Amino acid sequence: xxxxxxxxxxxLAAAPEAANPQPVNASQSPPHPPIDTILQVLRNGERFLxxxxxxxxxxxxxxxxxxGMLIQQMGKRADLLTADGVPAIYRNLPxxxxxxxxxxxxxxxxxxxxxxxxxxxRAKLRGLESFFLVNIxxxxxxSEFAHVNWIDRAAVSVGELVYRLVKAAGATLTPQMxxxxxxxxxxxxxxxxxxxxxxxxxxxxxELVMAGADPVHIAQSVYFSTTAAKMRLLGNALSNLKREGPxxxxxxxxxxxxxxxxxxxxxxxxxxxxxxxxxxxxxVFLRELPESNIRLSMRGxxxxxxxxxxxxxxxxxxxSAAGCTLDGPLPHALDRILAxxxxxxxxxxx
Numbered sequence: 283x284x285x286x287x288x289x290x291x292x293x294l295a296a297a298p299e300a301a302n303p304q305p306v307n308a309s310q311s312p313p314h315p316p317i318d319t320i321l322q323v324l325r326n327g328e329r330f331l332x333x334x335x336x337x338x339x340x341x342x343x344x345x346x347x348x349x350g351m352l353i354q355q356m357g358k359r360a361d362l363l364t365a366d367g368v369p370a371i372y373r374n375l376p377x378x379x380x381x382x383x384x385x386x387x388x389x390x391x392x393x394x395x396x397x398x399x400x401x402x403x404r405a406k407l408r409g410l411e412s413f414f415l416v417n418i419x420x421x422x423x424x425s426e427f428a429h430v431n432w433i434d435r436a437a438v439s440v441g442e443l444v445y446r447l448v449k450a451a452g453a454t455l456t457p458q459m460x461x462x463x464x465x466x467x468x469x470x471x472x473x474x475x476x477x478x479x480x481x482x483x484x485x486x487x488x489e490l491v492m493a494g495a496d497p498v499h500i501a502q503s504v505y506f507s508t509t510a511a512k513m514r515l516l517g518n519a520l521s522n523l524k525r526e527g528p529x530x531x532x533x534x535x536x537x538x539x540x541x542x543x544x545x546x547x548x549x550x551x552x553x554x555x556x557x558x559x560x561x562x563x564x565x566v567f568l569r570e571l572p573e574s575n576i577r578l579s580m581r582g583x584x585x586x587x588x589x590x591x592x593x594x595x596x597x598x599x600x601x602s603a604a605g606c607t608l609d610g611p612l613p614h615a616l617d618r619i620l621a622x623x624x625x626x627x628x629x630x631x632x
Contacts, residue, residue: 321447321450323392327392328359328392329391330359330360330392331361331394332362332397333346333395333399333405333410334396334440338366339470340468341398341440341441341469342397343465344375344441344466344469345397345466347362347381348441348459348466349395349444350377351462355451364384365383367383368381371503371504371547372504374503375462376458376462387407387410388409393414393415393416394410395416397440399419400419400425400598401427416429418440419440420435420439420440421589421598423589423604436478438479438480439470441466455489461496461500467490473501473505511543515539515542515552518542519532523556529623530556530565532552532556532568533567535612549569549579554581557581562583563583564623564627568612568619571607576609576612580599580603580619581602582601584601585627589603589604591623595619595622
């Protein structure tokens with residue numbers, strides 16, 4: 283039986299109106315800054331659920347693990363759950379075996395910490411709506427759907443926000459925690475290639491390395507651990523590569539997935555091969571799903587805001603990395619996304 287949390291954590295429930303708590307948003311001058319409010323929630327509770335979006339990437343996995351370590355350091359219990367399994371390249375991260383894949387959430391929990399979810403539905407976990415929700419995000423398309431919201435669109439990864447929580451809590455930045463957080467920074471900046479990378483990014487990376495993260499080992503685990511199936515899939519995608527001036531695109535079909543023996547996680551990063559072409563400013567990778575919908579991954583070099591395009595199509599993400607899902611068939615989805623990208627370039631909305 284799913285457990286319902288009827289009241290928020292103790293201190294937040296002090297006021298009579300807190301039985302139905304209202305969202306706390308950074309833009310609305312909350313009684314406490316969001317980071318303080320989140321730490322208050324953690325200190326007052328005992329058991330927490332930490333989750334991120336479905337099909338977790340490096341930022342999702344690393345930030346979940348680091349958040350779980352922070353909660354444990356505070357003497358509390360953290361359950362780490364996702365709707366999908368951890369990709370192979372992140373399974374060697376410290377504590378990765380603690381992340382469980384489920385479809386429905388069972389409590390009781392004093393709060394649910396959602397990391398990098400621009401909506402409740404993004405987690406693809408049933409039952410979350412029953413709990414007190416804390417939303418920590420950095421997407422341009424992030425929304426204030428929870429009881430407590432901390433959205434910093436200038437952060438390079440949600441792991442950066444977890445890092446700030448660790449510092450604010452006065453917790454120990456252990457080598458294991460630093461490894462997980464460094465992975466979030468490395469992967470969500472595209473290996474320090476995206477436009478969001480600044481001097482502050484390297485300052486955080488420096489501190490994480492000083493705390494015990496091994497940058498060479500982490501980079502090799504992420505970028506030099508490709509499966510043979512992914513290489514075969516990449517070959518199929520590159521055979522479909524097309525270019526039109528500053529735009530490039532490539533795709534794979536469900537038959538390609540079956541024939542190569544590739545897994546869903548093997549699709550990650552393929553779009554970057556199209557983006558790496560000299561003169562290309564934006565790239566799209568289209569993946570045909572079993573139900574015939576088309577999943578799109580978009581990347582940009584800064585001249586075009588791919589998040590704005592994705593948001594118009596029901597998706598979201600960052601200015602240089604975003605995605606969405608469109609109705610098939612594949613040629614129809616391709617025509618639609620190319621029309622949007624051409625218009626974005628023409629009107630100069632970067």
